[in-house]
Amino acid sequence: MKICAEIKCYHCGYVSGQICGESEGSLRWEKLRPNPNFRGSLPQPGEPLRCFRCNGPVYLDEIETQRVPTTVRSTAEIIERGGRRKRQVAA
Numbered sequence: 001m002k003i004c005a006e007i008k009c010y011h012c013g014y015v016s017g018q019i020c021g022e023s024e025g026s027l028r029w030e031k032l033r034p035n036p037n038f039r040g041s042l043p044q045p046g047e048p049l050r051c052f053r054c055n056g057p058v059y060l061d062e063i064e065t066q067r068v069p070t071t072v073r074s075t076a077e078i079i080e081r082g083g084r085r086k087r088q089v090a091a
Helices: 075-080
Strands: 002-009 015-022 032-034 058-066
Antiparallel strands (some): 015 032
């Protein structure tokens, strides 16, 4: 599952960007998407993330989870590959 969250400032409320990652791992700065109006250099790994406008502390807001679509195989494909259909037993 994919997780995306907005990076929002505690002081001025500015949304500096969005950070995304997989639910199994931690969110990483490499997956940081800054606000389109951002002009400057992104923080390097290990540096604290601060507001791009006022340099205040930030938090993650509007956290969304998105399911990654999986491929669904038809019953015919499963049978062709050696799978068996389960029979329902009448009680």
